[in-house]
Amino acid sequence: MAGRQLTDQPGSRERGNAGTRCQEPLLSVEDLVIHFHLYEGLARVINGVSLTIRRGESVALVGETGCGKSITAKAILGLLPPNAEIVSGRIVFAGRDLRRLPEEALQKIRGRKMAMIFQDPGTALNPVFTVGDQLMDVASWQGASRAPLVRRHNGELRRRCLDMLRLVRIPDPESTFRRYPIELSGGMRQRVLIALALLGEPDLLIADELGTALDVSIQDQILEELRELVRTQGLSVLYITHNLGVARLVSDRIYVMYGGEIAEVAPTAAMFSRQLHPYSQGLLAAIPRLSGSIGEGIEGRIPDYIDPPPACRFAPRCPFRMAICDQQRPLLAASEPGRLAACHLYPASTRR
C-alpha cells in the first residue's frame, strides 16, 4: 500500500499520461457475447460488444435503460448472475484475459485494480454496519482469500480511511466513520461509495449511473468532484449512463449502445457536434432544450432479446431503414477518422 499517496496534488500518475497513445489500452473488451438463460427462453442480450479504455482516459457508455450497459460493466468485473453465460469474446485488462482467470485471481483484481461505484447509495451500503466498519474491512482484507470475522485495531489503516473520506469531501470524517448508512444523506452515502471504490487504489473505475438516485444539483456536484479526483490521480473511468448531459460533462470519448450492441463511437466534442448513427441522432434530439422545444422521443421500444431483429437491432425503430438493414448486420467500422459507426448508411459498415 505504500508508494502511492492519496493527495489532491497532481503528479502521482504523470507517468501514465505522457505516452498514452503509444501504450496498450488498459481495458479492451473484444466482441463480447453474453446470453441469459431465462424461464421464457434464451435471451441474447450482449451481441458482440467491443470497447477500449486507455490509461487516464474517461469513457462514457451511453444508452437507454435495458440496452445492456450495466451487464457489460458487471461482465468486466466478473460479477454476472449465475444464469448468465459469456459465450465468446475477450476481456483484456492490463494484458490479461480476465475470462481465463480463476475466481481467486479475479478477487485479487477487484477493488485493487478495478473498482465499481454503484448506482443506488440507498442499497449499495450494508445497512447494519457502520461506515467505518465497512471501510476498514475493505482496507484490511481486500484481495485476501480468507479473513477473520473480528478485526484488530489498526491505527494506520484507520487514518487511511479517514483520509479517504476527506478526499471525497465528506465534512466530518470522524463522526461519519461511526455512523450507520441510514443516518447519512443520499449525497453523503454516494461519497462513501466513491471512497470505498478508491480505497484499493484501482487503475480503472466503473461508475454505474452515478448520482441518478440523487437530487440533480447534488449529482452535478459529485460528478464535478469525481472528475477532479480522476484528473489528479490519472485514473481511467468508464461512466455508464443514460444521460447524455453527464456523458458530455465527464468523458473524453463516448460509446453509444443500443440493444446489446455498440452503435457509435466518437470523441465527445465530435459526438455532440454531429452524430452519425440514427440512434445517436435520436438521443440528442430527445434532449429538451432551454431554447424551447421539449424534445422528441424515439418511436418504439428496446428489442426483445429472446427474439431479436435478424440483422440491425435498431432497424424497427430507424427512420432511415433500408432493405439491407433487415438482411445484414452492419459492422462497427470507421466511416471517418477517429469515429466508428455501425450503420448501413456508411459504406464501411456494409460487407460486399
Place this chain on the structure above:
Amino acid sequence: MNFRTYLLRRTLHIIPVLFGLSILIFVVSRVIPGDPVRLALGLEATGEQVEQLRRQMGLDRPLVAQYLAYFAGAVRGDFGYSLRTHRNVAQDLLDFFPATLELTSVAMLISVVVGVPLGILAAVRKDQGPDHVSRIVALIGVALPRFWLAILLQLALAYQLRLLPTIGRGPAPPVHVTGLFLVDSLVALRLDAFWTSLKYLAMPAFALSVGTLAQVMRLIRAGMIEEMRRDYALAARSYGLPPNLIIYKYLLKNAFTATLTILGLSYGFLLGNAFLVEAVFAWPGLAFYGVDALRYKDFNGVIAVTIVIGAAYALVNLATDILYGYVDPRVRYE
C-alpha cells in the same frame, strides 16, 4: 415512531394481555362440572367437611369476587394454595420453573447453533446436494411428533445402547443458585456434576429442539439466499472482499435479524411442546407440574402455570424485539 417509544408501548401492552389471559383462564376453570374440593377430600368426606373447605378456599363466593381476591393475591405473589401438592402454588412455581427454563433454553440454543450453519450451507450450495438434504431434514423435523421422537430416542439411546439416562433430571448440583443445573454446577466448579446434568438434559432438549431447528434452518437458508441477491452483496464482492467475510459477517447479520422475530414466535411452540417432552422424560418442570394439575383439576395450579407461560412467552418476544432493534440500526432511526 421512535424506537424507545415503540419498546415502551410493547412492554406496557403485555400487562393488559396477561390480565385478559388471567380472566380467561379463571373463568374457564371455575365454570366447570366437577368438584375439585370433593376430589381433594376423597369419597369419605362428609358434606360438612366439603362445605367447610369450600368456604375456606373461597369457592362459595360469586365468581367476580373470587377473581378479585385471586388477582389481589397474585399481584402480591400469592397464587393460592394447591389442593393437590398441599403447598403454596407460588412455592411450587419456584421449584419447577427453572427446570423448564433450562430445558427450553438449551433446546433453543441447539436449534440456533445447529440450524444456522446448516441453513448457510444450504444457501451457499443452493440446489445441490447439501440443499436437498437440508430440505428433507427440515420437512421431517417439522412433521415429527415430538413425543414420539422422545420415545424413540429413549428406546434407542437409553434402553438399547445405554448411552444416556432414561428419565428424570438427575441429581442436583451441590450449590443452588439459579436452579439451572448446568449453571449451578459450573458455579460450584464441579465438572462432573455438569457432565451428569448434561447427560440427563441431552435427549429431552434435543427432542424438543427438532421442530425449531428445522424452522431456523429453512429461515436462514431463505434469508441468506435473499441477501445474496442484494446490491450490497454485489458491492462487497466488487471491492474484492473474501467470500467467507461476506457470507459470515455481512450477509448473515441481515439474514439472522430477519429470523429473530420468528424465533420469538417459535419459543411459544417450544413451550407448548415442553408439555409433551417433559411428560415422556418425567422432567420435573413447570409443564410436567401443569399436566398433573390438569389431571387432578388443581385449578390454582393450572391458572398459575398458564399465566407464567404467558408471561415467559411475552418476555421472550419482547427480548427479541429489543435485540432486533439493537442489531438493526434502521429500526432505531426510523
Place this chain on the structure above:
Amino acid sequence: MAEIVATAGELRVTRTREWRKMWFRFRQSNLSLLGFGIIAAVILAAVFAPQLAPYPHHAGIFVDFDHALKAPSAYNWLGTDDAGRDILSRMLFGARISLILGLMVLIIAVAVGVPLGVVAGYWGGRAGDLIMRVTDVFLAVPPIALALAVTAALRPTLTNAMVAIAFAWWPWYTRLVYGQVLSLKEQQFVEASRGLGASRWRIAFREILPNAWSPIIVKVTLDMGFVILTSSGLSFLGLGAQPPTPEWGTMIAEGRDYLPGAWWAATFPGLAIFLTVLGFNLLGDGLRDVFDVEIEQWRAGN
C-alpha cells in the same frame, strides 16, 4: 360504468384461467405430488377402514389375551397390542378419527376466526380493536397450553379435546385475515365497488374475502397436520381420546408401557402421525408455492 362492470367479469374469467395454470405448476413439483399422494392414501384408508382392516372389530372393545403383544407377522402385519388387538386395523380406524377431528377443528376455527378478522379489518373502530385485543389474549400462550387448560375444565374426551383445540386455534385465522383485509382494503377494485354504491357488507364479504382465500387455504392445509399433532399429543397425555378409542396418540400412550420389548405398539402409530403430518405439510408447501403466498407470522402485541 359499463367498463367497470366488464372489468369485474374479466376478473372472474382470469381466475378460471389462473386455476388451470396453478394446477400445472403444482404438478411440476415432485414433493407436492408426494404430499398429495400421501394424503389421498390417508383419506382412502380412513374412508375404507372397515373394508381394508383385516380385523375391523379390533377397533372397538375387544380383548384376546392369548394373542397379546405379538410381534409383526403374517397374521398381524404390524403386530398386536396389550389387549391382543391388531395394530394395523386400529391404525386405519385411527385415520378416521384424526382426519375428522382435524376437519372439525378447522371448520370451527375458520367459521369463527375468519368473519371476526374481516369485521376487525374492514370496519375497524372500537369493535375491531376489541376483537384484536381478545385475539391477542388468546395468542399470548402457545395453542397446546391453552387447549390443555381448557381440557382441564372439561371431561377428557375426544369431542372435548376437539372443542379445546378449536378454542385455541381460531385467533390465528382472525389475525391472518385481519392482515389480509387491511392490505386489500386499499386496492382499486374496492374503490370501484364503493363508487358503484355497493354496501359495506357486500364489499367485505363478496369482494375482499374471495381475494383473501389463498393464504387461508394454505394455512388450513398446513394446520391439518399441526392440529393432528396437537390432538394426538393431548390424547397421549390422557387428556383427549380415551381407551379403547383407537386414536394414534392414545395408542402410543398405551404401547409405551411395554417398551422396550414390544416396540411395535408405540412405534407404528407414531409413524402414522408422522406421515400424515408430513403429507399435509408437503401439500401445503406446494399450494403455497402455487399461490405465491406468504403467511405472515404475527405475534401478540405486534
